[in-house]
Amino acid sequence: MKIAVFGLGYVGLVTATSLSEVGHQVIGYDADTDKLESLRNSEVPFYEPGLADLVSKNIDQGNLHFVDHIDWAIADSDVIFIAVGTPPKEDGSADLKSLYQVVESLGQMLERSITIVVKSTVPVGTNQAIDRALNALLESRGLQVSCDVVSNPEFLREGNALHDVFNPDRIVIGATSRQAFDTMRRLYAPFHFTCPLLEMEPASAELSKYAANAFLASRISFMNELSRLAETVGADINQVSTALGTDPRIGHHFLHAGIGYGGSCFPKDILSLRNMFWEHRIESPLTNAIQQVNSEQRHRFAKTIIEHLADAIDNSTIALWGLTFKPNTDDMRDAPSLEISQLLQKAGANVRLYDPVLNSAIKDRFPTDSQLEFVDDMYEAVHGADALVLVTEWTTFAEPDFTKVMQLMRTPNVFDGRNFWDPDFVRSQGFTYYGVGRPEIR
Numbered sequence: 555m556k557i558a559v560f561g562l563g564y565v566g567l568v569t570a571t572s573l574s575e576v577g578h579q580v581i582g583y584d585a586d587t588d589k590l591e592s593l594r595n596s597e598v599p600f601y602e603p604g605l606a607d608l609v610s611k612n613i614d615q616g617n618l619h620f621v622d623h624i625d626w627a628i629a630d631s632d633v634i635f636i637a638v639g640t641p642p643k644e645d646g647s648a649d650l651k652s653l654y655q656v657v658e659s660l661g662q663m664l665e666r667s668i669t670i671v672v673k674s675t676v677p678v679g680t681n682q683a684i685d686r687a688l689n690a691l692l693e694s695r696g697l698q699v700s701c702d703v704v705s706n707p708e709f710l711r712e713g714n715a716l717h718d719v720f721n722p723d724r725i726v727i728g729a730t731s732r733q734a735f736d737t738m739r740r741l742y743a744p745f746h747f748t749c750p751l752l753e754m755e756p757a758s759a760e761l762s763k764y765a766a767n768a769f770l771a772s773r774i775s776f777m778n779e780l781s782r783l784a785e786t787v788g789a790d791i792n793q794v795s796t797a798l799g800t801d802p803r804i805g806h807h808f809l810h811a812g813i814g815y816g817g818s819c820f821p822k823d824i825l826s827l828r829n830m831f832w833e834h835r836i837e838s839p840l841t842n843a844i845q846q847v848n849s850e851q852r853h854r855f856a857k858t859i860i861e862h863l864a865d866a867i868d869n870s871t872i873a874l875w876g877l878t879f880k881p882n883t884d885d886m887r888d889a890p891s892l893e894i895s896q897l898l899q900k901a902g903a904n905v906r907l908y909d910p911v912l913n914s915a916i917k918d919r920f921p922t923d924s925q926l927e928f929v930d931d932m933y934e935a936v937h938g939a940d941a942l943v944l945v946t947e948w949t950t951f952a953e954p955d956f957t958k959v960m961q962l963m964r965t966p967n968v969f970d971g972r973n974f975w976d977p978d979f980v981r982s983q984g985f986t987y988y989g990v991g992r993p994e995i996r
């Protein structure tokens with residue numbers, strides 16, 4: 555099939571590349587011409603393992619093209635994906651400006667019936683609104699054509715996007731006609747998915763996306779809230795998590811306590827969901843609590859560090875390992891490291907920052923300040939430090955040379971924000987160890 559993808563951010567580019575990989579002819583369009591130029595040279599503007607190679611391969615095979623003219627993108631397409639960003643506005647609601655700009659362009663340029671697939675995460679009701687707006691525009695031009703608008707939310711995890719796009723758990727399709735469902739089935743046929751393709755109304759598809767993210771986030775916040783009690787009563791939240799997850803009705807995923815979730819998806823989607831509840835005047839204490847627990851968690855962790863160092867925090871040196879919101883990405887959106895470093899700095903500490911993919915995009919997210927220093931080596935970060943703080947659990951940090959760390963640090967304090975290390979082992983190396991929801995001494 556011939557497919558156009560509008561919006562080549564994270565979701566759009568992964569979608570376009572995977573569709574080309576299975577043999578579709580794909581044209582990607584983005585309003586950012588610099589991005590298009592980079593992509594034509596197979597330069598992916600963000601870090602996602604394996605993606606640049608796959609982009610390059612499909613460009614070379616002639617399945618994937620990037621163009622800067624909308625009319626070129628839509629000329630021969632059977633299906634158009636919309637994957638533009640829907641960032642939160644100040645009130646938390648999703649900003650649909652870019653989305654409607656695309657709809658407006660399509661309404662002015664399309665000459666024939668086509669299937670429009672919305673990949674962007676959009677509030678419930680948006681697909682229906684797009685359908686009306688687009689078909690009204692086409693009608694106003696005197697055209698006897700009508701476009702199906704399909705909701706097809708994505709469930710990709712950053713850092714695992716290629717695995718997820720080729721091995722999904724389900725494909726959700728929200729449409730209003732048999733023809734649209736069949737088009738989507740044809741489109742996904744070459745992937746040979748073994749997972750279910752769930753057909754539903756667009757509103758259900760839209761809500762499923764928010765429900766999935768909010769539910770996963772609620773598990774994390776529940777464990778984080780529980781970790782506070784665990785700390786106080788001398789329980790270990792990791793052991794509790796194992797006991798919980800072993801119940802097949804619960805499962806082990808997303809029960810990991812720590813400094814909470816970040817990224818562009820959970821925080822944004824929970825705000826947007828909360829907004830939908832508000833708009834419809836429905837109370838949602840649970841949605842509010844997910845977000846509240848999450849933001850408190852970072853503060854509590856920074857407070858633990860500050861209280862432990864007490865007066866020695868002034869002019870101390872604290873090393874932060876891992877700055878991105880999670881491993882295998884260079885995404886800094888809502889990364890806990892930003893807030894934690896700021897709180898430590900405010901308390902008087904000098905903060906040394908290290909991340910395995912430290913690049914200018916990461917550095918630019920931090921304020922320029924003499925109390926902040928970026929280093930290129932994880933061990934250089936702990937040189938003369940009074941505390942080592944693990945913020946993001948990159949595998950590089952799984953088994954550090956603790957003997958070396960001990961020799962380099964001025965005061966051997968370890969604060970493990972992801973419960974990544976074995977407390978007994980770290981303590982046996984002579985460190986003071988603090989995790990999240992773990993007893994201080996065993």
Ligand code: UGA
Pocket residue numbers: 708709710711712713767770774807808809810811812813814815816817818819820879880
């Ligand atoms: C999330 C969902 O997992 C995807 O299914 C969804 O498609 C995506 O959002 C999206 O809406 O686009 P992502 O934000 O890439 O994916 O990252 P996750 O792996 O889900 O992690 C989110 C956050 O939760 C990270 O900050 C991670 O550190 C944190 N987390 C995760 C925990 O604190 N504890 C856990 O047990 C699991």
